[in-house]
Amino acid sequence: MRPFETKVSILIVGYNSKELIRDCLTSLFLNTSRAELSFEVIVVDNSSDGTAEMVSEHFPEVHVVANLDNRGFGAGNNLAASHASGKYLLLLNPDTIVRSNKALVRLVEFADSNPHAAAWGGVTLLESGEIDPGCYLRLPSLALALKNLFGIHGKSHQLVDRSPTFCGEVEVLNGAYMMVDRAVWNGIGGFDESFKLYSEEVDLCYRIGQTGRPIMMTGASRIKHLAGSGNAFQSTRMLARTRGQMHYARKHFSTPGWIAMGCILWMHAAVRYCIGNVLGCLPKQKKAARVASAYSLIFWQPTKWWHGWNGVQL
Incomplete structure (x- = not known):
């Protein structure tokens, strides 16, 4: 060689x-x-x-x-x-x-x-x-x-x-x-x-x-x-990350495994969305409101990430 x-x-x-x-x-x-x-x-x-x-x-x-x-x-x-x-x-x-x-x-x-x-x-x-x-x-x-x-x-x-x-x-x-x-x-x-x-x-x-x-x-x-160039709490960024996680699960986990992973990802988003909205109403809790906004698409529109990147274009 x-x-x-x-x-x-x-x-x-x-x-x-x-x-x-x-x-x-x-x-x-x-x-x-x-x-x-x-x-x-x-x-x-x-x-x-x-x-x-x-x-x-x-x-x-x-x-x-x-x-x-x-x-x-x-x-x-x-x-x-x-x-x-x-x-x-x-x-x-x-x-x-x-x-x-x-x-x-x-x-x-x-x-x-x-x-x-x-x-x-x-x-x-x-x-x-x-x-x-x-x-x-x-x-x-x-x-x-x-x-x-x-x-x-x-x-x-x-x-x-x-x-x-x-x-x-x-x-x-x-x-x-x-x-x-x-x-x-x-x-x-x-x-x-x-x-x-x-x-x-x-x-x-x-x-x-x-x-x-x-x-x-x-x-x-x-x-x-610079880790995200200031867009760490952007909802579309979080959506893309969740698509990637689900794409990996669908590729490497069994069918029951990736379904369970999808449910956990949704629950993760639900907890942070709900708590973020509650805390975001309090003074000096702008970060909590940004967290809630970041997880909004994942929480409300799971069909956008459930299939991973299959059929999705950038």
Whole structure:
């Protein structure tokens, strides 16, 4: 097998996110030395907001792929990967900022020192500097969904609160900052493109886990993640997330299992919608009102997400 000329291919998929991509690429090139790391950047633009033209003008070293239709995050990354030449494929969200001049170097060094793994990730930090709670995830299960319904989170996120020297195995990496072995990616066929948005990285990590190789995370590599770009409580965003969760359940659970998952998701929305409306009537409880609004579509229109992404276009 020929050795890879490029160590890591950085894949960025954008949709109407020109300014985010500009900031992401600026931070990437400012804080990543080609003397230390051989890398290439591939941007797939699913929009018509001038992103492709901006990238070509200001970042001529970036390979831009202008996609004529928006088929989602997974399909966009699959397209980017088809143009990649690196040993590793690094998925990087447009709403991320490479803060440190060693972040990507340390992630690649971590992968090189743990070649038995199939995927590697670093820590993502919110704008406040706090650990992003979506830094890594557990694989979905009915037991986990019930705990979430009742607000029982346990110690599932304590791993990422340790010192920058920690490393460990996780079940699911955040798709905003995830690096996958190219051979493994090719072997499993990349993303399942039937997932349009949300849970596609959960499905990917599940299938990576089926290869028998672990998924690992290091605290030594940390970047900023704007996590939704201020739209965390947007009802359409929550609807898309629930569609993704249901799509995963329908794919991987038994029929009674995915029906039960759908009922739990609806009850989760019902509790937060009702409590949010009650608390939202009180002074200084604007966040509660926003939570109620975010879950309104899930609560009132379950037919919009019950079938997952089947038959739904972006």
